[in-house]
Ligand SMILES: Cc1cc2nc3c(=O)[nH]c(=O)nc-3n(C[C@H](O)[C@H](O)[C@H](O)COP(=O)(O)OP(=O)(O)OC[C@H]3O[C@@H](n4cnc5c(N)ncnc54)[C@H](O)[C@@H]3O)c2cc1C
């Protein structure tokens with residue numbers, strides 16, 4: 001029987017983390033080198049954790065898929081990172097950052113976790129600056145801030161449009177210093193396939209060396225998964241091409257609970273799809289909505305040049321529907337309304353799946369120079385990809401999958417329900433509830449990696465005797481390695497007629513149409529049926545090329561797509577279970593006449609944590625509920641009218 | 642809206658690090674101007690697989706010009722014809738119907754081929770490992786605003802920090818030198834007070850590592866700067882040499 005204990009410390013909100021730190025068990029410095037820790041993933045969460053723990057004296061083994069730790073998907077984050085520094089003196093505080101994050105998540109996250117996140121946010125900025133992260137500065141020489149969606153204060157630190165890159169390079173460099181000191185064994189181009197459990201505890205992992213194809217066994221005293229989000233289940237997303245759910249999913253299949261899988265954030269301003277060959281979607285910063293006006297033609301199929309469509313034939317749907325917030329409604333509301341107008345047949349462009357983001361009025365009002373100074377690089381990026389000049393013709397935009405709030409269930413210590421197995425960063429479900437605010441994922445990844453895990457891991461390890469490993473000749477390693485090899489052999493032997501990408505793209509369409517921006521009971525049931533039949537076809541008709549003992553990107557994809565198929569079904573089940581609308585999860589049955597979400601706090605104020613049950617190969621999942629108790633904030637309905 | 646183009650492709654095939662490589666030719670007739678260069682290769686790979694053939698391996702991840710994974714040499718030019726653009730951000734509208742395109746991996750003895758167009762760039766990691774960091778412990782940092790930094794210095798540091806570690810500079814250099822990559826990191830850190838303290842040790846360690854990895858010397862050809870997708874300035878190399886000379890004298 002699984003009992004869900006979040007292990008939230010007692011006491012007032014502001015004291016929980018400091019008290020917990022005081023009470024946790026410690027591993028003495030001279031004993032730390034006797035413990036080995038496996039960290040899978042080198043993004044902000046994994047990179048920061050590896051650097052910090054190695055420096056504390058633990059022996060760390062670090063793994064990533066890319067050819068260098070520096071290339072983890074975190075590198076692509078653009079906008080910035082939040083912290084409650086209150087440097088601009090506009091009334092910010094740890095409490096306010098906490099409150100905005102809880103409210104932004106539509107009251108579906110834990111108060112204690114979110115408060116800790118806000119609390120350590122300031123240390124992250126100090127740490128990054130000390131590492132040489134070149135944040136934007138004012139002429140005074142002090143750090144600059146900007147504001148971001150969902151907040152009334154200016155608390156976002158940034159490094160041009162490349163904040164993720166600079167923060168990740170900071171963590172990567174700190175990590176490479178430890179590699180040089182011999183405290184980190186560094187494995188690139190390795191993919192984790194299985195967690196190895198002995199006596200119910202996480203004791204190691206099985207990986208595939210992506211260059212030689214060798215299946216490798218690695219032992220440790222604890223395993224941390226910092227393997228990122230699963231947005232690529234949609235095939236098209238803003239995630240990097242190697243982002244996947246495999247590590248988390250295989251851990252789930254070994255007993256780790258998966259929480260809130262249906263909470264997926266769709267970003268409203270991305271460059272739309274241009275054709276079937278499209279391989280990923282590119283995000284355009286949401287800051288564009290400060291000056292751009294969103295519209296579609298009022299008349300269906302109006303294919304005139306947008307500049308020839310007169311004012312009274314344009315539908316500025318956000319401004320009409322939300323007079324006080326207008327084009328600046330939160331991400332989920334903007335995305336949902338773009339879909340609604342396209343569903344009504346008013347979408348533009350060849351596919352009908354796009355809306356205009358128009359700068360004509362802003363340019364007329366402020367001048368081209370002012371607009372160019374604000375958004376020049378974004379306009380250039382758009383022109384390069386879309387082949388159109390946004391200064392003279394409105395941009396075409398459409399929502400795209402961007403971030404996954406769901407992930408492995410963890411307690412306050414970031415440990416899953418499997419002892420010794422931890423999850424950090426986007427891979428866990430911990431801090432963002434049903435919707436994440438901009439600039440808070442970087443904050444969470446670094447908070448987990450630099451400040452939370454290095455403390456909480458000691459509390460776990462202190463109960464294990466040092467130097468008491470079983471050796472990889474323990475049968476648990478053999479069994480897990482065999483399983484990994486069998487999956488590979490099975491995939492290579494199908495020899496079917498449809499390509500992996502074809503299956504993935506088709507799966508992505510089902511998930512986007514039915515488990516995307518808005519969901520219905522019928523649609524979700526259809527999704528489950530569609531996913532199952534496509535999954536059956538995958539296992540009999542997919543063509544996986546190449547050899548197992550060589551570099552083989554498509555073999556990698558095949559394994560990941562197989563896992564996405566199972567995750568997709570769980571996402572539908574989760575969305576079906578949640579008979580309410582909250583944050584990014586909109587069930588059409590639960591909305592007001594104007595299309596606003598109706599949350600049901602009485603029945604659904606819980607985290608859904610799913611347990612994998614395999615009955616003769618059929619996917620079955622059991623639901624466990626972690627009730628959310630709000631002691632410190634009052635639950636309110638969001639309104640942006 | 643857009644019509645299909647025909648592109649005559651020639652790409653490098655090599656089944657493994659020790660195998661002998663060769664060029665393979667193939668005509669693609671469904672190339673669309675909106676495709677990115679890598680999407681064209683995806684289409685090529687779909688066609689190959691439907692014929693039961695092995696796809697061509699090439700490296701990529703973000704497809705947004707920031708992770709530095711992609712590193713194709715296109716018609717002899719690292720990252721292709723568009724200035725300041727990684728090849729994943731290159732679009733087929735830069736080509737015309739009937740064009741011939743040759744695609745090779747970056748050629749350098751320090752970047753051995755793994756398969757087809759994929760190479761081993763771990764030498765770059767080892768250069769950073771040698772000293773491309775500030776030695777600061779987690780949790781021991783002072784307040785972020787304790788040391789003001791002139792905006793100009795911070796901006797300049799950023800210009801160098803923008804390097805994505807793709808290795809195009811090595812591919813373009815007739816000597817296969819890694820000087821632009823190495824000096825970009827040195828300049829990033831030495832323009833900031835936090836990084837300035839370890840300046841001498843850093844330059845000695847990183848330059849020695851670079852030389853030990855088998856990269857060539859810099860003879861000021863300037864090809865690196867011309868192909869760099871982040872337009873890193875070659876001024877960094879001059880700074881690195883000056884710092885190195887000074888550090889050697891100081892002993
Ligand atoms: C385009 C874009 C812009 C964004 N902008 C912002 C922003 O401005 N501010 C903000 O706060 N957030 C932003 N985000 C979100 C944020 O970037 C991510 O949520 C965050 O970086 C995730 O970090 P991570 O460390 O959890 O995982 P990742 O950075 O995704 O790293 C995952 C790591 O795990 C490894 N891995 C995965 N699976 C395996 C496996 N099976 N075996 C071995 N290794 C594995 C990978 O190789 C990689 O090293 C943005 C996201 C996108 C897509």
Ligand code: SF4
Pocket residue numbers: 803804805806807808809810811821822825865868869870871872873
């Ligand atoms: S200096 Fe430029 S070309 Fe060289 S690795 Fe860095 S980004 Fe690539």
Ligand code: FES
Pocket residue numbers: 700701702703704705706707708709710711727728729730805
């Ligand atoms: S694929 Fe990331 S830079 Fe090209």
